[in-house]
Amino acid sequence: MKWLVIRPEDPLIQSDRLNTVWNHVCSTVFPDSSGGLTVLHTIDDLDNLLKKPAVLTGCRVLFVIALGRGGINLTLSAMIRLLRLNPGCMDGSAAAMVVDGETEMYTKSAASELALALSMAGCTLIGRCLVEGTGSLYNFTVTARNLSTDLFTAYKESAAELAMRLSDFSFPHRGAPRILCVHACNKATSNTLHLWDYVKEGIRPGSEIREISLRNKDVKDCAGCSFETCMYYSKNLSCFYGGTIVEDVYPALEWCDRLVLLCPNYNDALSASLTAMINRLTSLFRKKPFYDKQLFALIVSGYSGSDLVARQLIDALSMNKGFTLPGNFALTATANLPGSIDRITGIEEKARRFGEYLSL
Ligand SMILES: Cc1cc2nc3c(=O)[nH]c(=O)nc-3n(C[C@H](O)[C@H](O)[C@H](O)COP(=O)(O)O)c2cc1C
Numbered sequence: 001m002k003w004l005v006i007r008p009e010d011p012l013i014q015s016d017r018l019n020t021v022w023n024h025v026c027s028t029v030f031p032d033s034s035g036g037l038t039v040l041h042t043i044d045d046l047d048n049l050l051k052k053p054a055v056l057t058g059c060r061v062l063f064v065i066a067l068g069r070g071g072i073n074l075t076l077s078a079m080i081r082l083l084r085l086n087p088g089c090m091d092g093s094a095a096a097m098v099v100d101g102e103t104e105m106y107t108k109s110a111a112s113e114l115a116l117a118l119s120m121a122g123c124t125l126i127g128r129c130l131v132e133g134t135g136s137l138y139n140f141t142v143t144a145r146n147l148s149t150d151l152f153t154a155y156k157e158s159a160a161e162l163a164m165r166l167s168d169f170s171f172p173h174r175g176a177p178r179i180l181c182v183h184a185c186n187k188a189t190s191n192t193l194h195l196w197d198y199v200k201e202g203i204r205p206g207s208e209i210r211e212i213s214l215r216n217k218d219v220k221d222c223a224g225c226s227f228e229t230c231m232y233y234s235k236n237l238s239c240f241y242g243g244t245i246v247e248d249v250y251p252a253l254e255w256c257d258r259l260v261l262l263c264p265n266y267n268d269a270l271s272a273s274l275t276a277m278i279n280r281l282t283s284l285f286r287k288k289p290f291y292d293k294q295l296f297a298l299i300v301s302g303y304s305g306s307d308l309v310a311r312q313l314i315d316a317l318s319m320n321k322g323f324t325l326p327g328n329f330a331l332t333a334t335a336n337l338p339g340s341i342d343r344i345t346g347i348e349e350k351a352r353r354f355g356e357y358l359s360l
Pocket residue numbers: 185186189190191192193264265266267268269300301302303304305335336337338
């Protein structure tokens with residue numbers, strides 16, 4: 001297995017804490033081979049590798065990133081730009097990331113920006129691919145309690161566990177996929193639903209498809225029950241409110257191995273029904289994270305902002321709920337008036353190829 005460790009070096013940022021975390025990962029996960037790991041630090045290191053054919057493909061890639069007080073690592077930003085300029089450069093690789101902050105903010109946003117760039121470069125993100133150390137490490141309170149240890153030890157152990165999961169990750173099996181599509185689109189007018197019709201034309205024979213429409217259903221948002229109450233419902237494969245989420249979505253999600261969400265951009269975010277559905281998955285997630293399921297999406301914006309919707313999906317479903325995020329997980333388009341998706345040159349063919357890809 002080819003391992004690549006990417007530690008973007010910014011002269012204005014120094015993190016002794018992250019160095020200690022990294023040393024712990026090396027000693028527990030790579031005790032024999034840490035000397036032999038390829039470690040990239042600079043934008044030139046990455047650029048040089050990109051010039052060699054296929055060096056970045058088929059690797060396990062661990063990002064180890066310090067953000068500093070300002071929350072921006074300029075070398076990381078330059079690396080994200082390079083990834084965006086080289087689609088497919090990380091085909092067949094799988095990645096995870098440790099992000100260390102000095103304040104309570106920016107770790108998650110830096111991680112999701114990187115995750116989107118990686119997916120668009122063809123790289124798979126393993127479910128729950130992020131271990132973040134916020135300035136106070138308060139985010140490790142529950143992990144520390146569960147491990148009966150202090151916050152910093154919980155951070156080190158979480159980083160080592162992440163590297164181990166990346167090492168053990170196996171790509172999902174191919175062939176005969178069970179595809180679940182969930183949406184809340186208007187059948188008569190929606191560009192996003194029309195795009196899904198084109199995608200279906202490309203889905204390979206042997207695949208099974210189920211579709212659930214949440215439109216005009218009473219999809220209540222998560223009630224925010226206590227942990228104990230949520231666990232009680234979780235054991236019974238249920239949730240406080242019941243209804244279509246429990247009766248239709250839960251069993252279909254258990255059945256599928258690929259989830260496709262149809263996401264019109266509503267105020268630079270997911271629509272309320274889809275957001276409520278995702279929040280209501282918490283009960284199912286408590287039973288088991290969704291590591292064995294892959295997330296795909298069709299995202300249509302009237303004018304702009306599909307990247308924001310894509311990042312919301314990455315954060316909520318992959319980083320939080322554990323869905324595996326495949327390379328090129330989202331097909332995006334810009335179309336506003338009903339039917340205007342058809343004015344995009346080549347959209348039908350592009351959608352058909354996406355259908356082929358998601359049913360590989
Ligand atoms: C409530 C609402 C909010 C919207 N907000 C945005 C927006 O913030 N940015 C944008 O580009 N388009 C926005 N749109 C336009 C839709 O993204 C656009 O119509 C697109 O075609 C997808 O929706 P559709 O599948 O219903 O056609 C919004 C539409 C609605 C109904």
